[in-house]
Amino acid sequence: MNRIKVLLENLRRGVVTEQYPFKPIRVPERLRGKPVIDPDKCAGCGACVNACPPNALTMRDDKHSSMRFIVLFIGRCIYCGKCEEACPFGAIRLTREFELAAENREDLYQVVGLRLYHCPLCGEPFTTVRLIKRVVEALPEEQRAAATLCPRCRESVTAHYRSYARR
């Protein structure tokens, strides 16, 4: 009789099926869904790229067009949220979006292209204009100029000036 009791218990509970594709489901507050880069906030520093375990976030500098590309491939993302933690500008965050199916692999990419900044001394591109601008704005007046140099030049310039000071 247990056989019947189980079925009766089931009938008492009724249908639990959701209406999903026709009606949206309840999504929990914390759901870690699709990561989205806010291109206005992103400065192209690459912190997220370093933090990303599966290399879903990659970075490429193109000297020809003088652009830095931050490429987010959602198809490889494991939704760990490391990028969100790493981003100093709060530019990348995980949304609650989960319906990411796409017919085309290309649809799974988000590309953010930012202008490269060239060192005023050596002329080499080493980071983005936006990042340097933000760094400069955040620094006290007297340190600003040094921040506009690439690390290598900054080192040699400081060494140069130190040698002046010693003289």
Place this chain on the structure above:
Amino acid sequence: MVWLNTLYGVLNACFILLVGPLIDGVERKIRARLQNRRGPSILQTWYDLVKLLRKPAARTGVPSTLFRLSVYIGFVNLLIVSLFIPSILCGGMGFFGDLILFIYLLSSSKVFVLIGSYSSGSPYASIGSTREVSLSMASELVLAEIIALIALSRSSLLLSNVFPVTAVLRPSVLIGLGVLGIIVYIEHSRLPFEIGEAEPELAGGYTIEYAGRDLGFILWSNTIRRTLLTTFLIDLIIPLDVLYHLVIYPVLLFSIMIVFTAIETGWGRLRIDISLKYVKRLSYVMWGVILLALIGY
């Protein structure tokens, strides 16, 4: 009268062809509801069938003619049965000895598919069909015994004469009907006796190598087979009367199938040896019942 019977037969066959998958759809809905699911539309089995029939059969690598033809032979066998079994209309292309032909065609339809599947050489298919054959051989023996009992009780081998067997209310007939109910259930290959396909064990068992259209016909045959068996059971119970068949028959057909589904939902799968034991026991019971009928009860 011959042409009228032919017309009746054809109409009956059409009815069986159409209603088989529909009943399966209803069953799926019921099963889903018993498992707290919403379940597919009751036309779902029809949708599946239409899709399968539209797909090419893709018989790559399984070139045997037997493999290809057996499905259709089985299907045609069932079609012939549905021509002379009274279902929605109480008439059909009856002839002497059709009672024997009924059981012969019914079992051969299955055996053909199983042989065809066996010829594919896939190990799952061979195990699935071996299991299915051993079970259906056992259960068809019981079916034959029941038919012998019926023929004995109504002293005829003509289907139109033996229906309904309830006209002679003897203990032996009543027990026989009860056993027939169980055998119909087993022949439906429902859980716990669904061991030939056994999805989790044999990946579809005897159907494993069939695809597209072939598979569609196998599934269609299975639903028709189920419906025919149930129809036979009902024919033995209700009077051979136009009104009864037009009204009571469909109601009974659906309710029997629904009851069977509900039973099935509550069961797990038995192992082949345990299932065979059950069926053998039924067979012994039937021998007793035939003896009972012979001495006049």
Place this chain on the structure above:
Amino acid sequence: MRSSGINQVRPRNKYELMIDLRRFGEPRLRGKYLFLSRIKSGRLRDLVDYLHWRLGGYYSTSIGVDERPLDGYFHVYHVFVLEEYGVYVLVDLIADPGHPVVESITPVVPAANWAEREIMDFIGVKFRGHPEPHRLILPDDWPENVYPLRKDYPYDDKLPTSDKIAKLVRESSPATWEPEAPGDHTVIPVGPYHPALHEPEYFELFVEGEKIVDARYKGFMVHRGIEKIAESRLSYNQVSFIAERICGICGFTHSTAYCQAVEEAAGIDVPERAEYIRSILLEIERIHSHFLWMGVAFHLLGYDTGFMIMWRLRESIMDLAEELTGSRKMYGANIVGGIRDKWDIRDDKAALIKRMLDEIREEYLKYIPKIISLEEIKKRTRGVGVLSRSDARKYSVLGPHARASGIKTDVRKYRPYAAYKYVNVEIPVLDDGDIYARMIVRHEEILASIDLIHRLLDNIPKTPLHADTSYIPERRHGIGCTEAPRGEDLHFVITGRDNKLYRWRPRAPTYNNLLSVPAMLRGEYLADAPIIIASIDPCFSCTDHVVVVDLRSGRRRPLRTRGVVGGR
């Protein structure tokens, strides 16, 4: 064997043990780890015999490490767990890079067979006296003398797969679909794609009619090179995510074991609150895993209604996990030193957990007694797939599988970690050793876990969530153990520089449990094979970077892919 006065006395504690082991080599004790290096020549097998068969310890696993960049040698560590003394004994063998050969311990401890072969595959250290020195894990078309876990091998080297394709074209005719049958038996392949397994694994069953004569397991389909990626590309905190992806069912227990191993190595004290949260999530994972197993078991028994009920109940657990961690399955909460900030369980969440768990328990208890008393469920589980206590010892099975065979074992109780130090863990033990017993053990564990979560939530302290991990010393060894839903899960690490691991070796419980499957299958019905295989709750993806096979002793043959399997 020589005998002396010291030999007769059993050491009473780890210090005495250390002195005792001086007979064999140079012991060095550091916390829980007793390193034994410079083994005196010819004494290795005596030592292993002593540790494994006489001191009440057991062989756990072996790890091969390419330490040529550090000290110029290959190292092989055999790990023995001595619960009585509270130590892990690490027998440290050194192999010269020019002639990398060490003595095999497999003749003494058969359980080491596969671990040693794995080292032969990956590091290229040969084992003298190994009974079957054949390739184990790497694919058939892998070139000789290329050892992926050597430090000079790049992790992202993609060897061309051309051989494989050629073979495919050759074998694409269906005539070779079936493996040859050995002798008179029919061979039934279970897998690689079999609805019972849901993972690409491959068992071959030799049957006579419906009876199974013998079974053979062939795996390695899920070898993904986890260890190499972790050692090459990822930083300490990134590895916990790849560890989680060792297994999609019990991932969190892997990441916890990994973090514990690094914390052990670096001497980091995890704050109490983080320990509690880890334990709570681990128990949630255990409940979901057991529900999942129950559902699958019922499905394999043909009782789909049971499957649907179990998975419906499990859905609430998944909701709970999603609510707490943001993902149904990959919790992503662990970092070395504690728990990530966002994964804190606040009071409102605690109330939610309690409420939901109570609902689940109530409903679960309504169903389960009725379901397990069903006739066909009983008939097909009672007395089927029996593993006796002695066999269980022989194969050294773990987790619920061992507990169903009457062995009292549970890392949570006997080597407590995380918050299990602060609460009492009840472990159900049954003696029958059949599938039914395994089902009951898991049933009891679901209820025990729900209770445990309640107690953990009541006592959760207010401390920070993670410790400072800015300094992780180099070249430290650590072992992290957790009780996964399937049994003891052991992770071994050696720390490295540049925020990276030097070596990481996870060992999943299915590794040991799989050994017992062929023994359980012999003489059973073919129809019962899926449920018997599933009754150990196999998790092939866990096991497969390191895989175990049991072949009947004496059978020596390299493993091949399906299609060319010969006789015995």
Place this chain on the structure above:
Amino acid sequence: MKLYRRSLWVFHLNSGSCNGCDIEILNALAPRQDAERLGVKLVGSPRHADAILFTGPVTREALPSVVRAIQAVPEPKIVLAVGACACGGGIWHDSYCVLGGIQGLYRVLKSMGVAPPKTIYVPGCPPKPEAIIHGIMLARGLAGQRQARSEYFEEQGPAVKAEEDLHRLFHKCFPGRLPPKTARVEWGVTRY
């Protein structure tokens, strides 16, 4: 595809996945999501299938069986690459022992002269059962695609001006007296 509007039978093909996606696929058939109501059925034989739910990063060892199983599915077929591993190789994408998801598999298929079938990508690690259902509906043309490629390229004008401003700032503070030009250096993390 019109043929599969009302009915779609799927075969689950695991090429070395961690189980997460596989369990979520089963989950899509459990009472809560009940994919059967949408005409989806999980079948045990690839010959019965219309679509393949493909999971895992394709390990070298599983490759032959995977190729065989894919070829056993009759045309027309749809492949749903479920999960991060299948879509892009996941966290193991560059390991020595995997082919890097379905793209790697298609490269092998192409070299064998087989055209890759229609493919739907369902990202997630693992994707929620609802996401899988959404993918299935998308494959059958019953649901719209939500995900779209997004691109942003910073405008040249303001950026160049800002750069010039910064350079001016530098030259204002360090007028003349600069060290000789340093050697060309590569700076910045460059990862593919």
